[in-house]
Amino acid sequence: MAKQVKILAALWVLLVLIILSPNLRLGAGAMQSREVRFGGAALTIPKGWTSSDRSGKVTVSKPCYTIFCGSARAGFIVEMTKLPDKVWLSTAGKNLQRMSPDADLRTVEDGPGTECLELDWISDDGRVMASCLNSNLHLAATFRGDESLKPIFYQVIAAAHKTN
Numbered sequence: 001m002a003k004q005v006k007i008l009a010a011l012w013v014l015l016v017l018i019i020l021s022p023n024l025r026l027g028a029g030a031m032q033s034r035e036v037r038f039g040g041a042a043l044t045i046p047k048g049w050t051s052s053d054r055s056g057k058v059t060v061s062k063p064c065y066t067i068f069c070g071s072a073r074a075g076f077i078v079e080m081t082k083l084p085d086k087v088w089l090s091t092a093g094k095n096l097q098r099m100s101p102d103a104d105l106r107t108v109e110d111g112p113g114t115e116c117l118e119l120d121w122i123s124d125d126g127r128v129m130a131s132c133l134n135s136n137l138h139l140a141a142t143f144r145g146d147e148s149l150k151p152i153f154y155q156v157i158a159a160a161h162k163t164n
Helices: 001-021 023-028 085-097 147-158
Strands: 035-039 041-045 051-054 057-062 074-080 104-108 115-117 128-132 141-145
Touching: 035 051, 035 057, 041 057, 041 147, 057 147, 074 147, 085 104, 085 115, 085 128, 085 141, 115 147, 128 147, 141 147
Parallel strands: none
Antiparallel strands: 035 041, 051 057, 057 074, 074 141, 104 115, 115 128, 128 141
């Protein structure tokens, strides 16, 4: 009987490890907030989010912590833009509107120098879209993910700052 209990406990631990394996692969790096610098700007990546910096572009995602979901819960891409503010906002609005032509497009002021566009639409997989421009730093960013994580995206873009 004691041997069966030990085997059952070992199988239970193994099952938990398998279920949480995506979280274990993230390691300690994603469990603390950190700063990413690129193109003269710095972004603070929140705790629990992962990031990669390639070719002047930062990709940030909120991973799923179990094996039960097929993709990240949310993600956004931040890059430098040389477009004038009005041109960028017009282009971003048209690109968002392509997702759902009947949906309303809202403008959100998210702090000095930061303007965001939201599409009043939720995709079939429960995702929302938004784009932001931090005109002080010439940063453009696009978000796709759970609506509950959109405020974190806004916060990261609004808090971006120049590097020394």
